[in-house]
Amino acid sequence: MRTTPKRRTALAALVAATVIGAPAVSAHAVTGPAETDNTRAFTARLDIGNGARACSAAMVDPEWLITAASCFADNPSETIRVPAGAPKLATTAVIGRTDLTTTAGAERTVVKLVPRDDRDVVLAKLSAPVTGVRTAQLATAAVQAGEKLTLTGYGRTKDEWAPLKAHNGTFTATAPGDSDVEVTGDNAAICAGDGGAPLFRTSGDIAQIVSVASRSDQGGCLGVDAAQTSTKGVATRTDDLAAWVDSTVRAARVVDFNGDGVEDIAIGDPKATVGGNAEAGAVRAVYGGGKGNAQLDQTLSFVPGEAEAGDRFGQSLATVDYDRDGYTDLVVGVPFEDLGSVADAGMVSVIYGSAGGLGKGRAAEDFVQGQGKGALKASANEKGDMLGHSVAAGQTRDGEPFIVIGDPGEAIGTKEDAGNVIYVRGGTNVSLTQEAGMSGGLEAGDKVGWSVAADANNIAIGAPGEDIDKAADAGAVWVLSHRRGADGKPAQRANINQNSDKVSGGSEAGDAFGTSVALVENGPNGDSILAAGAPAESVTNANKVDVKNAGTVFTFKVPASGGWSQYQVINQDQPDVIGGIETGDRFGETLQAVNLSPRTPPTWQTLQLVVGAPGETQGSVTAAGAVHTMSLIGAPGPHNDVLYAGHNGVPGAPGVNQRMGQAIGLSATHIYVGMPTGPNAQGAAYAVPWQNVTSHDAAGADQPVTVYQPGKDGIPSGGKAFGAVIR
Structure with a gap:
């Protein structure tokens, strides 16, 4: 296996388009005819760095694309190696829209790259699944010498710098090598912007990808010297990558605050003395791969609130990519935070991940009763609410981030410590109590929200203080779906x-x-x-x-x-x-x-x-x-x-x-x-x-x-x- 492959320049140019001086909406395609329908809607257009580069890709799973690693390399003429994790340049993918003038398909952010070290290929994870678009499959049989393959991509054509439709072409393959296969276009060429485009055979109505475009001569592509007529190209084999792709797309998510592809952890010490304040609380982020650690506490300018005795910053923690940018974000509960003169009202902060780690990018966000919008805005801070005593976070099956916040000390009417849960999703939030959204008898001391948990399907809420018939503090648990009713609340x-x-x-x-x-x-x-x-x-x-x-x-x-x-x-x-x-x-x-x-x-x-x-x-x-x-x-x-x-x-x-x-x-x-x-x-x-x-x-x-x-x-x-x- 080759590692850190060098790019050969004798044959051809790289086909990741650099669009400096080109139209800002840069979609370029092969010199072949335009796609006439969405039959090959698995083909994706990549905008890398807000117009800095354009590439093509193929959807092989509702959350994953396969494309060329060279599309993301800093200097692909030297090496195609790209680091795992969040892409260095912001990348947007359009999938299921072979005609860019329509609204078909979906737009997603690429949040994670998983490259191969031995060839010019990378898997790119999307910020949310794409539904309604049939995925392509990886072929399991290698291409044969003389076999005809189809390529679809958004690269430059012979007469359009920025076409609005994906194009296709037919290519003839030679015998494959260990990781590459040479192809020659039949009245078509792999033009700038077609980097990562799939070359596939068709079985019935299923596309089976045998390789992805890597580098090519540019015969017939707009802006290329007419003396250049060669349409020879090199594609990277994918027919032997099924096991790698399968294990990658099926792997469980890991916490990655700095987007380097290595697992990180956050460890709370809610009783830590900070700035001389006993039990103000702190969280230690430990970055994997020996990249050090950092303390998070409320003395830092990027952390909401102030360090005060007894706040217990970090009493509860959860992780989620809340802004869907490829960096894991940290949800921090501060249940004993004093707000003004109100003791132990509580708050929750979201500290965003970035390439530099937690708190080094986007400004943190906080959730406080009486502020913001929705149920939080309508609520009042009261002594002992303990908002943030428990937190859970994740993404729904549709890929939408959410946060669940336990507020077990909340008084409902005259019922002290009845408890409440705040469900945050889609830019707003709703309150869940036994009088609104959850069944059961509302009583003092129920402590609804003492514990919370969630997965992509459902939410669980524990109330260990719930009285059952005449049994005091017997306890109860509710399960609610992420599917919301007309009132916006999750359905019980x-x-x-x-x-x-x-x-x-x-x-x-x-x-x-x-x-x-x-x-x-x-x-x-x-x-x-x-x-x-x-x-x-x-x-x-x-x-x-x-x-x-x-x-x-x-x-x-x-x-x-x-x-x-x-x-x-x-x-x-x-x-x-x-x-x-x-x-x-x-x-x-x-x-x-x-x-x-x-x-x-x-x-x-x-x-x-x-x-x-x-x-x-x-x-x-x-x-x-x-x-x-x-x-x-x-x-x-x-x-x-x-x-x-x-x-x-x-x-x-x-x-x-x-x-x-x-x-x-x-x-x-x-x-x-x-x-x-x-x-x-x-x-x-x-x-x-x-x-x-x-x-x-x-x-x-x-x-x-x-x-x-x-x-x-x-x-x-x-x-x-x-x-x-x-x-």
Whole structure:
């Protein structure tokens, strides 16, 4: 395999058009005839750098294009290598519009590049899926010498510098090389702007791409010396890239604040002293690939608010590409923020990612009651609202970003701490309470919004203080769809409590069902699985002794349509779950779930639930804590594993009141375990590779666990509860 290929200039010019001096709306095409309909609507036009360059591409997945890496290279005549991650120049793609004078198809931003190192090809991720346009396929058989291929693109023609229609041409291939294939145009040429255009054969009505245009002579292209008549070109083979494309488009998203294609994390220390203010709170962003770290707090000019004692900036965190520019943005909850004279009203800030990292680009945005628009504007700040106690964020199946904000201290009328949730999407926001948008009886102390979770299909809201019949603080959970009704509010899918006929057991005082919630996509068809924790649930053991605060987790199937159903009841009294029930385990106090391959049918390895049991005793060590991992496919036991100090690669030994499991986070690569209460006095966080619990190497060895700790590996000393939140 070649790495960092050099560009050959003896044959041909690059066919990524530089349009300096050309019309601002630059779409150029092959010298062949114009497309007459949208049969080949998978062909895409790329505007790179707001008119600096133009290229062509093909849609091979509703969220992905394939094109030439040289389109994005700084100096493609020297090297076609481009970095993974957000493109350096802003790039817009038009898909499904072979006639640019129409409004057919869609316009999307390219937010991520995934290049190959061995050839001139790159996959480009779109800011949102494109529907209604049939994708092309990658051919699985190599081109044959003499085979006729069709190319469609937006490059220059023989008489138009900026045509308004895609054009096509027929090309004859030679025998392919290892990564390239030479082609010659049949009364057509690959002109400037056709870089990355697909060359394909047709099987029935399906286009099968065998290569993408890389470089070419320019015979017959407008503006080229008439003495230049050669139409020879070189295309990059794609017929052997199906596995690479498949693994790329199906991979789970990773947090990438600086857009370099390497996973980053944010670690909260809401009790950190900042500027002399105790428990003002801070968040440490750690950039992957050894690119350092940065502290975020309210003393910084780009962070909304001011650092004040007890604010607890970073009490909750979520991540989402909220402005769809290819850089992950950080949503920060500050539930004890004082607003004027109103104590603990709370606020939420969105700190935007950029090439320089968080806060180095677009100005931050904040959500505060009494300001902005929608339900937030109509709300009043009140003492103890705790807006931002919980946050969740993501994108819908249509690719639209959203934020869910818990406001559990909100008073509704005279009902103190009834609770509220703010759903932010599409430039506005709505309020969700038990009197508006959610069923149930509105009561003081319900604490609706104590926990929130969301996936691309649904939203989950926990209210551990909800009274069920006469059982005080038994708890409840609601599931709502991202589909909105006429009032703009998400439609309710379920109101779940333990007195429901569909749920095992019964509601009991103090169960606190809904203290934690997690939602995860159950495959690509719109189904979800909900997990709800009841950490104060008593569990009767084999000796018929009621073990207080042992904890239980309930899981539920939430299909794309139709009713919900209970799936599993999980606690440590089950013979196939590691450990045993003990008073105060609080199994289920925290929950996280992840689909490690969301675009494929789930397997036990890809659909994972992680459960915190911070009160777990290890041997004789009380409240040392544990983190359980298990599959959400079938019963948990066959694939149940556990993390605790000294096991599965986790460093150290169990310690009293270290409470492992009180803070957990997940990514496509790691389980993140926060240790804010020890063994390090300032706190710490562990990154445990998934392999340590889903598979081991042939010798059964664990992969190394990364330790993030103040005063270690470039993270400055200081802090009080580092690792209290990780995203």
